[in-house]
Amino acid sequence: MGFLSDALSRIKPSATIVITQKARELKAEGVDVISLSVGEPDFDTPENVKEAAIAAIRRGETKYTPVSGIVPLREAIAKKFKRENDLDYKPSQTIVGTGGKQVIYNALLATLNPGDEVIIPRPYWVSYPEMVGLCGGTPVFVDTTMDDNFKLQAEPLERAITPKTKWIILNSPSNPSGAAYSRDEMKVITDVLMRHPHVWVLTDDMYEHLVYDDFKFVTPAQVEPNLYERTLTMNGVSKAYAMTGWRIGYAAGPEKLIKAMDFVQGQQTSGAASISQWAAVEALDGTQAHLDVFRKAFAERRELVVSMLNQTKYLKCPMPEGAFYVYPSCAEAIGKRTPGGKVIESDEDFVSELLSAEGVAAVHGSAFGLGPNLRISYATSNKVLEDACSRIQRFCGSLG
Numbered sequence: 001m002g003f004l005s006d007a008l009s010r011i012k013p014s015a016t017i018v019i020t021q022k023a024r025e026l027k028a029e030g031v032d033v034i035s036l037s038v039g040e041p042d043f044d045t046p047e048n049v050k051e052a053a054i055a056a057i058r059r060g061e062t063k064y065t066p067v068s069g070i071v072p073l074r075e076a077i078a079k080k081f082k083r084e085n086d087l088d089y090k091p092s093q094t095i096v097g098t099g100g101k102q103v104i105y106n107a108l109l110a111t112l113n114p115g116d117e118v119i120i121p122r123p124y125w126v127s128y129p130e131m132v133g134l135c136g137g138t139p140v141f142v143d144t145t146m147d148d149n150f151k152l153q154a155e156p157l158e159r160a161i162t163p164k165t166k167w168i169i170l171n172s173p174s175n176p177s178g179a180a181y182s183r184d185e186m187k188v189i190t191d192v193l194m195r196h197p198h199v200w201v202l203t204d205d206m207y208e209h210l211v212y213d214d215f216k217f218v219t220p221a222q223v224e225p226n227l228y229e230r231t232l233t234m235n236g237v238s239k240a241y242a243m244t245g246w247r248i249g250y251a252a253g254p255e256k257l258i259k260a261m262d263f264v265q266g267q268q269t270s271g272a273a274s275i276s277q278w279a280a281v282e283a284l285d286g287t288q289a290h291l292d293v294f295r296k297a298f299a300e301r302r303e304l305v306v307s308m309l310n311q312t313k314y315l316k317c318p319m320p321e322g323a324f325y326v327y328p329s330c331a332e333a334i335g336k337r338t339p340g341g342k343v344i345e346s347d348e349d350f351v352s353e354l355l356s357a358e359g360v361a362a363v364h365g366s367a368f369g370l371g372p373n374l375r376i377s378y379a380t381s382n383k384v385l386e387d388a389c390s391r392i393q394r395f396c397g398s399l400g
């Protein structure tokens with residue numbers, strides 16, 4: 001009898017964490033490494049949010065909180081959904097977790113039984129299939145294509161739905177592709193889902209605020225109000241408020257689901273960190289002025305990176321609507337040889353050779369279920385991005 005659980009054999013380590021770690025180690029050895037693999041903004045948490053946290057510490061808000069979150073935060077979340085998404089949720093229909101990750105995980109843990117299927121469009125955020133597997137469910141992948149800008153289409157979705165489908169996980173704007181669904185594009189998906197009343201919708205709206213060029217963000221229950229009764233709308237402060245380390249995510253949905261998630265969380269971590277919760281109240285209720293600053297910087301960086309990558313031999317890079325990632329194809333580089341004689345056989349080879357040759361860390365697309373591509377995070381300065389893209393150009397130019 002082995003000591004470790006069978007569940008471990010069902011999961012893979014997070015490729016993004018592995019690559020970020022490898023880049024860190026190379027840096028520590030003195031190698032000049034540029035990491036484009038991180039999934040967090042390079043900005044600091046806004047000052048008003050930090051002040052709110054300091055004030056919370058001084059007031060002594062340092063004790064256990066209710067499992068689902070402090071009342072002021074659940075009220076702020078309900079207000080946010082009304083103000084920004086035109087969705088009516090009572091505070092009792094909301095839950096706060098230790099990061100968006102925990103919220104998704106607990107929704108799956110509270111609902112999945114062995115054999116239950118969860119539809120996940122590819123490319124996907126690395127954690128979805130692993131979480132589904134850990135909770136005993138079966139991920140069912142539906143491919144998108146670069147020609148469709150990595151957006152799910154009605155027909156393949158319809159074909160993937162079976163009587164065992166319990167959830168579909170939607171993520172717009174997407175990590176890794178940056179693709180975001182317009183109202184019309186989302187309606188195509190919600191129309192399919194309306195024909196299958198047993199399928200629940202878990203929408204991960206983590207990058208809601210990071211959209212560019214007048215793009216209007218929409219969430220499924222807003223586009224199709226009839227889905228409200230079977231939708232969990234998940235979001236968080238990590239990305240838009242540069243609060244990745246504070247670990248606050250949240251969701252709203254039908255009360256019976258929220259209660260079940262509360263039940264799971266009560267035997268797990270209990271309430272999220274009290275100080276972080278008070279900081280999140282300020283993030284949601286306070287000034288949103290920083291968002292324009294973030295968006296402007298990200299929009300410029302997106303232009304820079306897409307333009308430079310599209311001038312790179314063997315790469316093709318679509319212009320995504322949101323998040324801070326681009327997802328170029330490196331299909332034309334497959335089969336080419338590095339100056340050292342190594343044949344690039346996969347996107348994993350591509351990123352590994354790129355890291356060795358030029359010290360640029362990106363993540364291979366196959367880690368997100370769809371390649372040959374690479375995910376490049378542009379959450380760093382223009383200067384660093386220019387340097388990185390020049391190095392990628394030099395690397396691709398050296399292949400033959």
Ligand SMILES: Cc1ncc(COP(=O)(O)O)c(C=O)c1O
Nearest residue numbers: 039099100101125175206236238
């Ligand atoms: C699509 C997506 N959802 C959820 C999360 C998790 O966010 P958090 O850091 O709040 O757990 C991430 C973080 O990388 C993400 O990219």
